[in-house]
Amino acid sequence: MIIFERFIARGGIDVHEFCRAKGINTDEELKSYCAERGMTLPLAKYFEVTEAKEETTFNVKAKVVKSIKNTAKKPAENKPKEPAKKPRVTRTRRTKKQSK
Numbered sequence: 499m500i501i502f503e504r505f506i507a508r509g510g511i512d513v514h515e516f517c518r519a520k521g522i523n524t525d526e527e528l529k530s531y532c533a534e535r536g537m538t539l540p541l542a543k544y545f546e547v548t549e550a551k552e553e554t555t556f557n558v559k560a561k562v563v564k565s566i567k568n569t570a571k572k573p574a575e576n577k578p579k580e581p582a583k584k585p586r587v588t589r590t591r592r593t594k595k596q597s598k
Contacts, residue, residue, distance in 0.1 A: 499537065499538055500537045500538070502532050502538055503541060505537060513544050517544065524545050525543050528540055
C-alpha cells in the first residue's frame, strides 16, 4: 500500500496543483481517490473553509499595521557615538639578530 504523504513528497508534487489537475475539490473526494488507487488516507486536511482564512488574514493585517504605526512614533534615542576602531595592522616578521 502506498502512503499518500510519501507519494507527494517523493514526487516533489504540490498537493493543491495535484488535486486541481485530478479534479479533486474536497477532502472527501481526496480520500475516495486514495482508496481507489490503493493509497493510505491522507493524514492532513488539505481543503479548509475559506471564510475562516479571510477573517484571520484581515485581523493579522490590522495588527501588523497598528504595530508598524507604534514603532514609527518612537523618538530617536541620543546615543553617544563609539570611537572608530583602529584598522588592523599586519605584523611583519623580523629577522633574528646575528650573534658575534
